[in-house]
Amino acid sequence: MTAYSLLDLVPIVQGGNAAQALANAADLAAHVEGLGFTRYWVAEHHGMDGIASAATAVVIAHVGQATSTIRVGAGGIMLPNHAPLQVAEQFGTLDALFPGRVDLGLGRAPGSDQRVSAAIRRGLGSDGNEFPRDVAELQSYFADDGRTGIRATPGAGAKVDIWILGSSLFGAQLAAMLGLPYAFASHFAPGLLDEAIDAYRRNFRPSAALEKPHLMLGFNVFAADTDAEAEYLASSQQQAFVAIRTTGKGIQLPPPVQGYRETLGGHGNAMLDQVLSASAIGGPDRVRAQLAAFVARTGADELMLTSAMFDHQARRKSLSLAAEAMRGLQVDLSGV
Template sequence: MISPTAKKFHGIPLSVLDLAPITEGSEASDSFKNSAELAQHVEKWGFNRYWLAEHHNMPGIASSATSVLIGHIAGATETMRIGSGGIMLPNHAPLVIAEQFGTLESLYPGRIDLGLGRAPGTDQATAFALRRTLNTGPEEFPQQVEELQNYFSGHPAGHVRAYPGRGLNIPIWLLGSSDFSARLSALKGLPFSFASHFAPQYTLAALKLYRDNFQPSETLEKPHAMVGVNIIAADTEERAHWLATSQQQQFLSLRRNMPTKLLPPIDNIDEVWSPYERAAVEQTLDSGYTFVGTAEMIKEKLEELIDNTKADEVIINSQIFYQKDRLRSYEIVGELME
């Protein structure tokens, strides 16, 4: 499950989580060009995976048609693993996902990851618009995962087969921000990725549940856990903190239920939020899983993260307004790898 060109940080591969941000003053087409450029650069710098996340009804996120965008990024790169972080399975018929990822794996053999989440990735009204019903919910996620696995194995219940998809070995990951997917990943012997970059308070408990209850499978002999972090790196601490105000504004807009495009950095964010809002955003962007600063500061924080979580991989989200600064942030992290 490791890219042949991947480098490591203290023996741990590092990967990229891209929310395909649409910045103020730009459109989705600009986001897709920026994502392809970023993917090409991080591949060269030795990152292991490049994952895209499914969100809907979000003006600042362009990755709603996640499978299509994965194909775009895979076509722009050569060796790096490309996948979903993740596909929100309750929004889709498992057969459709089996066919889509069977197509991707057929086009880019040995490079496709399928990360699955059970949340809708949106609000209830949008979830209904996607599904046309809310009778299928997160509680049916285990059955949907099983159905999807059966399409790939070629042994579904009934006579329906996934073409393409049948017989293909596409790594399935379960993603979570609570204990549910930790338990299910352990039960099914699958790799697990925890969204510690926005649910930091549950990280260590979820990882412990996963490892303590892991049952070996044909997929994995032992647990394999990846944790998410936010990293905004720059050549000076001052610029890094200035760039970080874009992500802070993004979480503030979500807190206010008024999502926007990714906004440019501002000089004094305390003029924008109230003390209560600041505390809420800072709780989500916990300093243990959100690193802002120079190379040396990021290196120290990553070492501490790996020591605390015993993670097998780390996936990095960097919500940065200016493309040149986003590239530089990942380059700084890339320079830390062996």
């Protein structure tokens, strides 16, 4: 059975603001909880005008208060930006507030450009090359095993599920070596997807945390009543991808544009085809078929769906249709 979850970048739309984006996040988390989603994650990004989840642990607390059963967490915390002790304290606090519901996905990217990254890491003296050591230190705080000589309060003994995130083979190999669940960012960086899946499954070592591999894959869903409407709604995210790939800067999520892809040249369309290759765009039948094909190809244990749309109500509906498609997919698979 393939579980389904939500990654919410807490988008700030053009003409909107962070307060509105955060209110939408709480509403969306409660909405997908009712749809049977397993977990709701937000991601750490900095210096981006269109993303309101920079203070990731604070946002998780916000959506945790708006929900009661769905797992809440980070997908992820960019660990080189932080002292592991502080992360243990933050997520130990979240576990105290929402016991048994907290996930901590860890990445080694900066979540920003180099200038912003330097501002965040001032005085830390850390970088992505120390990531495995930082993960081990963080695990030690939660385990309260005394190896660091420091007791995290809150944090010691917290039942926080740690995940390794990645878009390359490094994360896959580390997750396998540590016996941890692994989430691959195929929703925006699908290039090494097949290689990462193979590396993770082939090298996985059972651990106290996990007996067998658990693979979660990012997947974009833009669903609507018709294929044409879905294509139109998806153009907001397509514009945002084009902007960041051509200028290096994120933008506030723009309104959809009718026939947007027809305005792009061959290079722009080829780029979008590559970036959005792990996506379903269409009405209910097309979305269900595209989800089924992706699960059949990858054997994913879980999909981390993302659905960035300018209109909040359209986004709610997209996720409702995605949940319906996933439930239908479970029925299809159970009959095989």
